[in-house]
Amino acid sequence: MARTLALLLALAGARAGAQAPADTASDTTTVTIHAATLLDGRGGVRRDAWVTVRGGRIVAVEAGAPRTGARRGTRATYELGTLTLMPGLIDVHVHPSWYVTSRGALHRPDDGDGPAEAALARAGNLYATLMAGVTTAQSIGDADDAALRDAVARRVIPGPRLLTSLAPMLDTTPSPDSLRALVRTRKAEGADVVKIFASAGLGAGGRQTMSDAQLAALCGEARAQGMRTVVHAISAGSVRAAVLAGCGQIEHGMYATDAELRLMAERGVWFSPQVCLVLQNYLDHRDVFTRSGFTARSFETLQRTLAETPALFARALKTPGLKLVWGTDAVALAHGHNVDELACRVAAGQRPMDAIVSATSLAARSLGLEARIGAVAPGMDADLIAVEGDPSRDIGALRRVAFVMRAGVVYRHGGVPARR
Structure with a gap:
């Protein structure tokens, strides 16, 4: 079993574009994500959106500089620029x-x-x-x-x-x-x-x-x-x-x-x-x-x-x-x-x-999980993705995934975090 798990982890690292998780979802870690556009999963749209995550949960969703969960004026941990941020x-x-x-x-x-x-x-x-x-x-x-x-729940292997x-x-x-x-x-x-x-x-x-x-x-x-x-x-x-x-x-x-x-x-x-x-x-x-x-x-x-x-x-x-x-x-x-x-x-x-x-x-x-997942809102699990383009206008944008976070852990990101 140990050998099999080692092979699984090697597979995850060898896949094209693969990265080790960039952040843990500890209770003391706070990260902020900024994107030009946010789709909230319930049909709503926000511009210049900031999402604050702590302990694997979303603690704030704001427009403009963050005022809750992170000090005003701080740089985003993950600056997504023109990408569209949305629920996983x-x-x-x-x-x-x-x-x-x-x-x-x-x-x-x-x-x-x-x-x-x-x-x-x-x-x-x-x-x-x-x-x-x-x-x-x-x-x-x-x-x-x-x-x-x-195995996924224990983060032995990466997956949904x-x-x-x-x-x-x-x-x-x-x-x-x-x-x-x-x-x-x-x-x-x-x-x-x-x-x-x-x-x-x-x-x-x-x-x-x-x-x-x-x-x-x-x-x-x-x-x-x-x-x-x-x-x-x-x-x-x-x-x-x-x-x-x-x-x-x-x-x-x-x-x-x-x-x-x-x-x-x-x-x-x-x-x-x-x-x-x-x-x-x-x-x-x-x-x-x-x-x-x-x-x-x-x-x-x-x-x-x-x-x-x-x-x-x-x-x-x-x-x-x-x-x-x-x-x-x-x-x-x-x-x-x-x-x-x-x-x-x-x-x-x-x-x-x-x-x-x-x-x-x-x-x-x-799935009976509407209180935990499926939307970008305070209190929800931090399951977030970002894509190139606006899928609310061009559904094909969902094929261009550039950022993946599940339960506060980042598994895919094209750049380096601005701060740790």
């Missing part, structure tokens, strides 16, 4: 355990890779995600995520704050009572959320696989245990069944009709559709995924679905009260390209500022 992005659907082995195919349990290879690859995925400006991510799900989550469902609920054979017990087991194991497969995949038409009674048992028990639920549902029937069962968030929903979109809005269910990234990623790397078992028919389905998803998203945008949140379903080779999904959403009709809010304060609400 929150991706509510990632798969950091997916990676491509040296043999050019997706990692499988029996492919010969050992724990060190898997740990390095997962750490690399998380590092790429953090450097892309994602400071919180939800993995749904993998049984090994707990160790990864805890990680939430996980651990192993998802896939088996359709247990009774409702057995599924309720399984939810309690996941909670005892330390899961942050319950991931449920209510339908088959695209290749099988997304047909409903869990019965209505099973879905009601899973989502009902999760609510009783104070846990959130995220449901893989592709067909209209599976989306409707999951919503009526009281589940909290729907992923994908490619074949949802306007009736299901309205039902989600009426029931206050979060909706995380994918417009392009995960689909395009499969198509862009046909060789890898062919070696991993994808067929010609699989790629035809992916191509057809990619052409259809912008229309679904446009209909979702027009559904009053529907809570659209950002989840990319990033798999192998997509990590670090997460913001491409936001660009596709804007191309499908979403206002850039609304896309940003869906990936910051709204995403935080979906």
Whole structure:
């Protein structure tokens, strides 16, 4: 284990542009950040913004020279000039355990890779995600995520704050009572959320696989245990069944009709559709995924679905009260390209500022973490990024990340701190 962790840290330092954390989040360290423009994550904009951070938390957000938490007239610890400062992005659907082995195919349990290879690859995925400006991510799900989550929390490896469902609920054979017990087991194991497969995949038409009674048992028990639920549902029937069962968030929903979109809005269910990234990623790397078992028919389905998803998203945008949140379903080779999904959403009709809010304060609400992350405001965790340009006008600016701070620790900065 010690050798593996040493390799992880070496990997973090060797990546292009990588730096050791520039500041710790001790209670005695105060840093100030100045930028020409600040997007607060809730739709607000400030100019000539100063943010004061202490102990990993934001203690002041001001326009002009700082008056709180730092003496007037002091230089900024991090002078970001014309960059746009904003909250770190929150991706509510990632798969950091997916990676491509040296043999050019997706990692499988029996492919010969050992724990060190898997740990390095997962750490690399998380590092790429953090450097892309994602400071919180939800993995749904993998049984090994707990160790990864805890390693990031202890700063053994650099990465976004990680939430996980651990192993998802896939088996359709247990009774409702057995599924309720399984939810309690996941909670005892330390899961942050319950991931449920209510339908088959695209290749099988997304047909409903869990019965209505099973879905009601899973989502009902999760609510009783104070846990959130995220449901893989592709067909209209599976989306409707999951919503009526009281589940909290729907992923994908490619074949949802306007009736299901309205039902989600009426029931206050979060909706995380994918417009392009995960689909395009499969198509862009046909060789890898062919070696991993994808067929010609699989790629035809992916191509057809990619052409259809912008229309679904446009209909979702027009559904009053529907809570659209950002989840990319990033798999192998997509990590670090997460913001491409936001660009596709804007191309499908979403206002850039609304896309940003869906990936910051709204995403935080979906995770139940709105009091800690998703906005630049006093009392919030100091999860901050800065980009070249103004993403509220040009969403492509999110691809030009120049500064990353998570919980008060700086992981990416193009210059040297003005003072320490």
